[in-house]
Amino acid sequence: MNNIFILGGTSGIGKALAELLIYKGYNVFIAGRNVDKVEILPYSNKLKLDVTKKECSDILKKFLEKNNIDTFIYSSGVGYVNHNLEEEKELKAVEVNVTGFTRCINVAYHYLSSKNDKTILAAISSVAGIRGLRHAPSYSASKAYIITYLEALRGISYKNKSGVSIVDIRPGFVKTPLIGGESGKYAFFTVTSEKAAKIIYKALEKRRKRIFVPWFWGFIALIIRVLPEFIFRLI
Numbered sequence: 001m002n003n004i005f006i007l008g009g010t011s012g013i014g015k016a017l018a019e020l021l022i023y024k025g026y027n028v029f030i031a032g033r034n035v036d037k038v039e040i041l042p043y044s045n046k047l048k049l050d051v052t053k054k055e056c057s058d059i060l061k062k063f064l065e066k067n068n069i070d071t072f073i074y075s076s077g078v079g080y081v082n083h084n085l086e087e088e089k090e091l092k093a094v095e096v097n098v099t100g101f102t103r104c105i106n107v108a109y110h111y112l113s114s115k116n117d118k119t120i121l122a123a124i125s126s127v128a129g130i131r132g133l134r135h136a137p138s139y140s141a142s143k144a145y146i147i148t149y150l151e152a153l154r155g156i157s158y159k160n161k162s163g164v165s166i167v168d169i170r171p172g173f174v175k176t177p178l179i180g181g182e183s184g185k186y187a188f189f190t191v192t193s194e195k196a197a198k199i200i201y202k203a204l205e206k207r208r209k210r211i212f213v214p215w216f217w218g219f220i221a222l223i224i225r226v227l228p229e230f231i232f233r234l235i
């Protein structure tokens with residue numbers, strides 16, 4: 001873990017992780033649509049990238065190669081509470097969390113697995129991907145996709161004896177713009193993005209397969225998984 005690239009490093013969890021890794025002395029690179037607003041890094045360490053654009057694959061590939069990236073983290077994501085099933089919101093989550101994710105993760109996996117070295121590919125999924133949440137159907141389904149995709153990728157990496165460790169990061173609630181920003185009303189168990197970054201950093205160091213952020217969400221996820229649907233739909 002030397003040259004670390006965070007896609008979605010412009011805000012929330014990704015930004016907090018970038019700040020922590022810079023503090024720890026790593027060579028950090030970030031990407032997102034709004035990199036210009038982030039002043040913690042020089043121009044050369046920032047990549048303006050919109051994962052919904054097809055051309056982003058080539059741009060990303062060149063940037064990873066040029067900077068000899070060995071750790072890739074996908075933190076980009078959008079999500080909406082959408083009880084009325086507004087089509088635009090449902091499709092936006094698919095565009096970023098499914099299509100954009102697949103596009104970028106493919107580039108990253110091909111690139112990392114071609115290196116004769118130990119590398120890390122991590123992505124932020126969510127506890128929301130464990131079951132179908134009625135509050136945010138598309139978001140919840142998109143996170144289930146990420147969880148499943150990462151498991152499949154781990155299988156490919158194992159079969160091909162590649163040096164790529166696949167890390168699935170599953171936060172519960174983290175205080176970021178995604179769920180309300182500074183003015184949001186948060187459940188008492190919501191953690192700060194700084195706290196989440198510390199947990200994620202440890203998981204990356206240990207190359208964990210999957211982690212819950214914080215740990216007690218793993219326990220909650222176990223319960224959620226076995227709840228009968230007639231109870232789960234009331235939550």
Ligand SMILES: NC(=O)c1ccc[n+]([C@@H]2O[C@H](COP(=O)([O-])OP(=O)(O)OC[C@H]3O[C@@H](n4cnc5c(N)ncnc54)[C@H](OP(=O)(O)O)[C@@H]3O)[C@@H](O)[C@H]2O)c1
Nearest residue numbers: 008010011012013032033034050051076077173174176178
């Ligand atoms: N906050 C939570 O409670 C929570 C819980 C579970 C999982 N997560 C997941 O954690 C990840 C980070 O979210 P966050 O909470 O830190 O939210 P956030 O502060 O809103 O950050 C979202 C990030 O996604 C990037 N992004 C959005 N659309 C993009 C696009 N089209 N192209 C490239 N980048 C794009 C944004 O960058 P630009 O705007 O610069 O493009 C930003 O850096 C997401 O995947 C989210 O689903 C969050």
